[in-house]
Amino acid sequence: MTPRSNIHTHSTYADGRDMPEDMLQAALRLGFHTLGFSEHGHADYDDCSMPTEVEPVYRAEILRLRDKYAGQIDVLLGYEHDWLSPYPTDRYDFVIESVHYVRAGDALVCVDESRPILENAAERHFDGDFYALCKAYFRTVAESCASPAQVLGHMDLVMKFNEARDLFDDADPRYLRCALEAADAAADSGKLVEINTGAIARGYRTQPYPGPAILRRLAERSARIILSSDCHDSRYLDCGFSDAAALARACGFKTAWAYRGATLEEYPL
Ligand SMILES: [Zn+2]
Numbered sequence: 327m328t329p330r331s332n333i334h335t336h337s338t339y340a341d342g343r344d345m346p347e348d349m350l351q352a353a354l355r356l357g358f359h360t361l362g363f364s365e366h367g368h369a370d371y372d373d374c375s376m377p378t379e380v381e382p383v384y385r386a387e388i389l390r391l392r393d394k395y396a397g398q399i400d401v402l403l404g405y406e407h408d409w410l411s412p413y414p415t416d417r418y419d420f421v422i423e424s425v426h427y428v429r430a431g432d433a434l435v436c437v438d439e440s441r442p443i444l445e446n447a448a449e450r451h452f453d454g455d456f457y458a459l460c461k462a463y464f465r466t467v468a469e470s471c472a473s474p475a476q477v478l479g480h481m482d483l484v485m486k487f488n489e490a491r492d493l494f495d496d497a498d499p500r501y502l503r504c505a506l507e508a509a510d511a512a513a514d515s516g517k518l519v520e521i522n523t524g525a526i527a528r529g530y531r532t533q534p535y536p537g538p539a540i541l542r543r544l545a546e547r548s549a550r551i552i553l554s555s556d557c558h559d560s561r562y563l564d565c566g567f568s569d570a571a572a573l574a575r576a577c578g579f580k581t582a583w584a585y586r587g588a589t590l591e592e593y594p595l
């Protein structure tokens with residue numbers, strides 16, 4: 327089964343293509359019962375995040391849509407928090423905790439902006455050693471599991487530009503050791519761990535995050551998963567959901583979780 331909902335949704339309030347109401351219309355066309363918005367909360371090092379003064383405007387618009395569409399679809403007000411930025415003090419229905427940046431000395435390295443930026447960061451800050459960069463990345467993901475957020479976002483985002491494995495090998499023990507430590511921390515945290523298809527819709531990858539080795543470990547550790555499309559374009563709101571569900575089954579999951587309104591439900595995959 328695939329979910330008739332999505333809680334990882336971006337809009338023109340940050341780096342999405344469409345207005346929130348366009349996203350809602352797309353969700354209605356797909357027969358969704360729930361749509362959660364999760365705009366990038368403000369991070370002063372990230373130009374794609376919402377400026378501080380926009381956050382109340384975003385909140386007001388999502389709450390307006392919640393009222394306008396009551397009875398047709400449940401609308402959730404959420405927030406995607408970057409781990410290195412201040413945690414939101416406003417109330418949200420859910421928060422997605424994501425690591426997009428790692429610290430390297432005094433610098434912050436963005437892992438998902440572009441391949442040249444990732445390559446340059448490995449060269450400048452990790453002596454060209456991608457495994458050292460991955461170790462820093464997954465250590466940060468493991469730390470981020472201490473967040474009060476309900477959901478852990480795209481936990482191997484460092485693979486975004488490396489599906490061909492030509493930057494580093496995700497089967498190498500140097501990668502796997504730290505990736506699986508992060509998976510253990512994610513499972514221990516009790517958070518919903520995302521299977522995220524966003525990079526498929528955007529043409530960066532053919533497979534969701536996280537990869538099979540991490541998913542198998544999460545299944546062994548009885549972690550709870552949630553499918554999301556990390557949607558930035560209303561045409562792709564359920565992109566890759568059936569493939570993601572098949573991958574989850576192949577990696578040992580029998581069920582996944584989804585929001586129905588503000589309530590979490592477990593369903594068979
Ligand atoms: Zn993200």
Ligand SMILES: [Zn+2]
Nearest residue numbers: 334336406556
């Ligand atoms: Zn996102």
